[in-house]
Amino acid sequence: MKQFFIKNRISLSVLIAFLIFTGISFFADYQPGKAISKEYFFQFFKEMIFFLPIMFVLIGLGDVWINRDKVEKHIGKDSGLKGIILVMLLSMAQVGPLYGAFPVTYLLWKKGASVRNIFIYIGAFCTIKIPMLTFEIGFLGWKFSLLRTLVSIPAIIIIGIVMEKMVGKKDFTIKQP
Amino acid sequence: MKLLIAFSVIAIVISFIADKRKTFSGIKSGMVMFFKLLPVIISVLIVVSIVLFLIPQEMIIKYLGEESGLTGYIFAAITGSVALIPGFIAYPMAGMLVKSGVGYSVIAVFITTLMMVGIFTLPIEIRFFGRKVSLLRNLFFFIAAILIGLFISLFYNL
Structure with a gap:
């Protein structure tokens, strides 16, 4: 206390x-x-x-139920392109502000996701989540949204790779808040 | 939001049926994390509220409309990084910007930094990632946002 x-x-x-x-x-x-x-x-x-409370309850439940081996296999170190696509799909389905994504990365990290996929998750969460895209299309048109999405995807993958190279050493960790 | 609530209720019910004790410990650890993080989140919201009050929307729209070229991009990027404007305010704002003649590329930079870079939310981010990683992540996304804007301007100028 x-x-x-x-x-x-x-x-x-x-x-x-x-x-x-x-x-x-x-x-x-x-x-x-x-x-x-x-x-x-x-x-x-x-x-x-x-x-946020809903989000944290789900994270708590995820923590007790999600199997580490499965996460590690699908979005862990050796998950390759499939892992990238999976984290992107996961983040696209999410809602809420950026600070709601950090607790999720804590869970993903704890369950064995790779550093690269953690940052791709954050990037995709920020740029291509579906609730946001529908809103964006409404106000700015589908052409703009499509173009922005297509340009953003390679950018966030590159950032993920670079971040992994720069900070993804042994001492990288995501702390429990 | 409704979907999220429905999903959580279903998840809790299923989890409860499957294993009562596990469910309780999961919910408890989630709530503990939430309360530990709550003070820093509330203080971030307070600071953002004060800043947004001091710099009203109309002013942002006016400046984004006036500046052009690289200064326009940089101004959009900085505004986007600093602001913590939720989507339901940001998109109508972007819509107004388009109507007032601001280029789509500047808007892309604004939207992208708005969503990807968070200067004010850094205290929250640092709790999870530590200082170095958080700063680095924000820096990269800041640069990426400007590049995304430049790419989009290429397409719109074709």
């Missing part, structure tokens, strides 16, 4: 300062302060508080 406070001292100070600021803003009817909390913070908070 004490460790938790020490580790999060900056975050907790920000949180307390913000609470005080918001309290004063509402009390003194300070418009910018009210706008920051109502129009911005609360919207983000809503998205996060519905989404």
